[in-house]
Amino acid sequence: MALRIITADERLSASENKTSLAVFGPPGVGKTTLIRTLPADKAVCLDLEAGMKSVQDWRGPSIPIRSFSDFRDLVVLIGGADPSQPADGFYSAGHFAHVQKAFAESGIEEFLKKRTIIFVDSITDLTRQAMAWAKQQPEAFSDRTGKPDIRGAYGLLGREVIQALKHLQHARGKTVIFVGVLEKVTDEFGASAWVPQMEGSKAGRELPGIVDQVISMQLFGRDAEGGWVLDEQSAERRLVCTSGNPWGLPAKDRSGRLDMTEPPDLSALLARIDGRGAPAAALTTHSTSV
Template sequence: MKNIISADQRLKEQRGVKGVIFGKAGIGKTSLLLTLPTKSTLFMDLEAGDLAIENWRGDTIRPQTWQDCRDFAVFIGGANPALREDQPFSNAHYEAVCKKFGNPEVLNKYETIFIDSITVAGRLCLQWCKGQPQAFSERTGKPDIRGAYGLHGQEMISWLTHLQHTRDKNIWFVGILDERSDEFNRKVFTPQIEGSKVGLELPGIVDQVITMAEIKNEEGNLSRAFINHTLNPFGYPAKDRSGRLDLLEEPHLARLMEKIKTGNRLPLIHLEPINQIENKENK
């Protein structure tokens, strides 16, 4: 059948890595851009905080509004044919953006899109949402914050999903990681993104969730590292869909992607049944 993709065809397809890297402010997330090939990387600078990479020689785009973010997303990812013509990321939206920006083939030179940051994108999105009809009560006409946040969740998830479906490019988001204490005085780490819906659904959208943090080595010295496994002793948010990354990896994006694409899959860890563990503890 024409619509069935064979295993050989699927394996030959070029597929990019989609991931998000969280870390505290100042840990060096933006500087990760320096670990990527200059000519094949496009920097989406939402933070306007490129002082750390002022000598970087790559190309940059600077969205200033939520509409800019949506326009760049459809320009990079193409149209979604399942959407109505009046919806963002539809064929009509894509054609309008191509008239605005020019021939989309200009993007063919880029293998990686580095977006700094998802935190600021969320703020731009919420600011836009607060001005939409859904953000006002139909009965009183007064602002309805629940309606604004509901729309915000829909908008952000649509934006992230559209970029995630850009099959032939690597898409990396970076964002700030907040640290707080729960009611039992335990450390809890949460992504700094407006609205709870986006933070909850983001790990299911991207392939990789990585925390960049300072880790003590055996000598007691601090060094930066990527934490990649969901089960980690630090309590950081992380996920490795590739199954090829170690718990800790050096903070170098180009080498990390090479390992994700070509490295050997790690063996699955054998876990004892819970009842056996409980029996051992009781003994």
């Protein structure tokens, strides 16, 4: 593929201006319901966990995915062929042509061309499906004994998931939102940290470097001075958007346009990231123990 120059005007156009986000939150906080804040005529949910019950009234479409192979086929259909891949490799021109032929009668390719927001629910279940696939591959068995090699399976899992996420993240004109479970982990010394829940460690380590924005969704209350405090008994949800936040939650704002916390509205959030939304009023935030 020939190299091309993208001008500033092109970069700001709808065909080039896109954002990739990873949104993590504990089970039950309402991550999937964030899709209600996205336009039903522009978004599609790639449903890996059969979890649409909580948003069954959302008017947008979803595509149920039961295997990592199906996810990989959808990714190449969305992102097109990667010219750097070998002819017989995944995401290659050959793979793209094969998937186009397989889905020719379904109309999925034309449908996906019209969708500019890809909501992946969830990346946690994606890694589980990928692990089930990886355990069946030759790399997951010892060359010497023929017995299962769990290290080989985890290595393959990490490589394949990261390749899939990068390919989807590079899709032209597509804003991609990865949703995942956030869990609190305590080590043997009693120190606690919030980390994304995924199979293997490679995907969890590398995902923050792939996406533009990392956001944590949590329940918050107010302290006596009006600052936000984590409160699992509260009903108010907030999106934590910047690193160095006092709660130690995973977050990264590459745009530099977000406040430390934002309302749970993805359309408004994307508008602010793109510079189209009005800055929110400054909020006082106080440090607190989790």
